[in-house]
Amino acid sequence: MENEGICLVNKLALICTFIVGFQIVRFLFTYIYNNFLATALQINAVNLKDAGKWAVVTGATDGIGKAYAEILAKKGLNVVLISRTQSKLEAVAKELGQKYSEVEFKTLVADFTDTQQIYHDLDKQLNGMDIGVLINNVGMSYNHPEYFLDVKNKDEFFTNLINCNIFSVTNMCKIIMPGMAERRRGVVVNISSTAAQIPSPLLSVYAASKAYVAKFSEDLGYEYNKFGITVQCLLPGYVATNMSMIRKATWMAPSPLTYVQEAVKTIGVVESTTGYYPHSVLVDTINVLKSISPRLSRWIVFRTIANVRARALRRAVH
């Protein structure tokens, strides 16, 4: 009787070990596949040039948007550059035009904190063009991390942020995707942020706006896959741009060009990604910590962001 009991316990232990072992192997394989293998082997990668003659990039005069404009031009696509400032648009069109003389650049002025007139004008300007790639990059964030109720001019600021981060992505898709669906080809890359994936206290409205972008992209991608449209959500960590206020590129905060060179390889391969391996490691580490102790992970992130806030407030006083 005692022997039978021991035998049963042994069998159960063996089954549990097998299940846990299987889950670990499955997790490791998925991790390695998603982060290295699929991108390295370019499984399901999209040839962007086949998607259409033109690419449209919002927020194209600086940072990540400018880097996308450059990489897409290098791949042989004509690029529509959109931002608020005509002089900056002309400067970027000239700079890239000298480097990539075989492609065309078109510049359009639009302020995405606006909600109505710009889309009417953009629709008119972009109508009839063979647009294969849309990079919904434009976005705005807080000047520095802040408590929700203490954000300066919060009525105007939150409205602008939501218009720029949410309304722009939704409306640019609304304008450009009908042509893509008709031609049965197209690529949409929506730029979210790791802030949407990890605790982001003191940046609550920004992080929530980027969570909208992630959810919208996921479901939109599923809806329009059968129309030949690839939708990718890109969730960058820190990139050395004006927005992040990081002047010097590092391994963890790469230059926009280094970042986009990596991210662009994942289009068609991964639907939702940080686009850059060190950023994925950071997100995974925080999320593993969160699954072990949600309170500890939130506390660590809060302390880190609160320190950034304190430094910014000290700088503002001096």
Ligand SMILES: NC(=O)c1ccc[n+]([C@@H]2O[C@H](COP(=O)([O-])OP(=O)(O)OC[C@H]3O[C@@H](n4cnc5c(N)ncnc54)[C@H](OP(=O)(O)O)[C@@H]3O)[C@@H](O)[C@H]2O)c1
């Ligand atoms: N940098 C990061 O660490 C980081 C991390 C995660 C996610 N992101 C996301 O990546 C995207 C790009 O960020 P970035 O760091 O590259 O920004 P950035 O360097 O500050 O560049 C912003 C671009 O958008 C344009 N722009 C800004 N406000 C605009 C508006 N209201 N209407 C039209 N154009 C506008 C700017 O040109 P004008 O001034 O001429 O309009 C510029 O071309 C954003 O969606 C951001 O949330 C960035």
